[in-house]
Amino acid sequence: MTDMETASSLLENYDALLARAKELVILMTASGVLEWDMETKMPPRGIILRSQQLSLLSQFAHRLGTDPVIGSLISKIESDPGFGELNEVQRRNVHLIRKNYEEQTKLPEKLVAETARQRAIAIDVWKKAKASRDFSLFRPELEKVVDLKAQAAVMLKDVKGSPTPYDALVDDFEPRMTAAQIGPIFDELKAGLISITQRCQASPRQPNPGVLERFVPMDVQRRVAESLASFVLYDVKSGQAGGRIDETEHPFTQGYYDDVRITTHYHEKNPTSSIFSVLHEAGHATYEQNLPGGWMYQPVGAACSSGFHESQSRFVENIVGRSTEFWSFYLPKLKELTDGAFADVDLGSFVRAINQVKPSKIRVEADEVTYCLHIIVRFELERDIFAGKVKVSELPQLWNEKYAEYLGVKIENDSEGVMQDTHWAATYFGYFPSYALGNVYSGQILHAMERDLPDWRNSISRGDFSPVRGWLREHLYSLGNLYDPTDLLRRVTGEDINVRYYLDYLRSKYGELYGF
């Protein structure tokens, strides 16, 4: 073979491999639409049929991802003398396809299908159990989920190089992150958050959350949601919109590039609840929408990790969305849109109220400071379940004990306790830590952004989100899934993970608001 022939066969193999990966991406996005529909539009009786559809598509995805042709193409590509000449993007694509291939070939198709089916059932039962405050109804379904995930974790541990089965689950969301790394980070975070919380609680200068208790009709809240989407440059209204906003009890984002949808909930007597959920989900959505267009359908054309995703949702929700600068621009607009519902509220009172620090029971309603304490509870429980130290039946009591210890609140029933989140029903064990890691990342990203954009707060107060968006796109979104989280963090911020910046940001912000 001549060099030319080698190169040509290398690229042909690479293209063939990418064609396989593209099918997998398209199939996953199709499943995504079915999941979205299940949560937002599906008639209730459709649940069994839907669980069969999702199970079948997950079987197809498994077959596609484990087709021996993929293994053979990877071998040919990696053993090709010209391999070193592939560029960084091409090599990353090969790496990501190989990681998925090796992990998926470890998992029996039957286990994958059974997990998908059990997921749909567990979500349905969780809804009913939560409505009737009856953990005993949910428990057997959750036990099945844990059993299926434990089987998968043991199988995946070695191929992922994870120290423990639980680490293999974490790796699904935050590649190469481990409980042993997360533990000390969360301990430092926990101590810092409890200290800030106590200082806020002890301050004589307390906000008046009553200023937020306004009646705003659903339709008006829907218009506010659209206006917020427009502020953060998430297009849901134009004839060529790439998104939409729907309603679910638990807000989420679902989509890929040109079709990225968010959901929110509207509570007529609590309009700020939807405001911050829309900002949060729009942070997720715009990350997806601003991935590099040329990488669509490639493994590298994806967000880096759940932690990085959360860094963006929390950045938009809290660092931007709960800032004085944002509200100095947006409060007059909100007053206008809500037809006087907030007419008597001044900027200072409003900003203090939306930043009230008050330990509470429900994660999704938690304030910025105590939020990660909710996550740390879940992380510690998950880790101990998969280490065999805790049983599903013990979760309610342990949950309540940790909430009493870290947050000082008393859980009255399991619907406001261990059953508050859909994640475990949805089989997402290993996911929760990424929420708190995302907050830690967001502090580091903020620090890095401020070096380049010292004036960013003024732009926000002028109603201009585009400099922030531009910076994030250039430094983060444009890198897609080119690096694992640890490496991406170093690229974006120049540093390894470091809790300090996030705690510094919180101390400075809340010190000012609470006067300490």
Add this chain to the structure above:
Amino acid sequence: MTDMETASSLLENYDALLARAKELVILMTASGVLEWDMETKMPPRGIILRSQQLSLLSQFAHRLGTDPVIGSLISKIESDPGFGELNEVQRRNVHLIRKNYEEQTKLPEKLVAETARQRAIAIDVWKKAKASRDFSLFRPELEKVVDLKAQAAVMLKDVKGSPTPYDALVDDFEPRMTAAQIGPIFDELKAGLISITQRCQASPRQPNPGVLERFVPMDVQRRVAESLASFVLYDVKSGQAGGRIDETEHPFTQGYYDDVRITTHYHEKNPTSSIFSVLHEAGHATYEQNLPGGWMYQPVGAACSSGFHESQSRFVENIVGRSTEFWSFYLPKLKELTDGAFADVDLGSFVRAINQVKPSKIRVEADEVTYCLHIIVRFELERDIFAGKVKVSELPQLWNEKYAEYLGVKIENDSEGVMQDTHWAATYFGYFPSYALGNVYSGQILHAMERDLPDWRNSISRGDFSPVRGWLREHLYSLGNLYDPTDLLRRVTGEDINVRYYLDYLRSKYGELYGF
């Protein structure tokens, strides 16, 4: 082998075959949800991604349906000495799977995928071309569709035993029906309809359609739609609903058993438009919802044909929904729901107005009598396209000529002419005849039902649809896809296809309304 072993291996093979068929059913219903979403909820920019998803799933369906294992299982089952002991349902399942297998193995996977992709593109371009009244924009996409369908028709002709390629397309919707059979039926129908139309037109007793021109806000129309759904026992509201109503320009029904959705359009100044489209689609939807539960996921657990589907939608829309008896019950309810918008309208004027016979340009707004003339135009054009007698570029002019001849109306532009329907863009050539066949069937079904339920009109005027539903379920829905249309028609009505009953029904109804 003992007899026992034979039987057991026959049933094992049968079960294995049905398991394959079940996967195919589940996959098709998943595609159905994606199609529904594309028409109702998808952000516009998502169209390319969606077309890739649909194309991929159609490839998978093709692979599933043509898996050689299916051919081998069918051979084993049919050559099994115990084959004759399979019951009628089992034999029908084997027949339907074989028909699909033989047809699909004839079609190259590439052609199937290309057709699915072209379908999504053609629908998108059709929308734009229609909005800008520019057939030249749509023409190249339609030509590609015709070319792809012509390729498929030629390949399928022999395996289906269809006399001509066009008949192979018709067979997809109305198995074993041919243009040679349809031609004379439609000629008789055309003559009868033109005669009734002329008598109505000539009558001095003309309705006043102005009584229907009332302003009814969208939200009120949505409540009316839900109330109509409830009348015809299509559940879209309860916590265990199996349906939902959404909005699209062109109403349609999509779904299977426990998840059957309809769409409608709301025109604020023309509230009866949505009323009859909801009744029409609910007729389709309740057919699907009332198929025998035990046959779910089996080929036999499906509606018989497009023609029978249409017989049900037209039955509910027209035979029930435009009857004096229905409105004697429902007009007071409509007056109440619309808060007086129809306060001054009496029953007689209302019923005459909703049954006004007036040749028009738009099929979906056509009255009951002239409707099938729209269909006959389309049938004649389709037949001639695939016989090579007509080119796509000639369609606008021929369309306009036929409308002038059969309906006496002048088409001003192609958006109200040849581009009014989505079907051809959606690759559904061969589908249109089933609309008119459905009307013919509905007349025969009515005649049969009246023998058993002479009192059915009184039940409707008491607001009770359940006797009609019960009869339809017992005599039609419960048979699913157990028979081909011709055989089913004989089962349900005791007769072969016969235009007389439908024309008799129309003559009697319109003779009374118009006084001839």
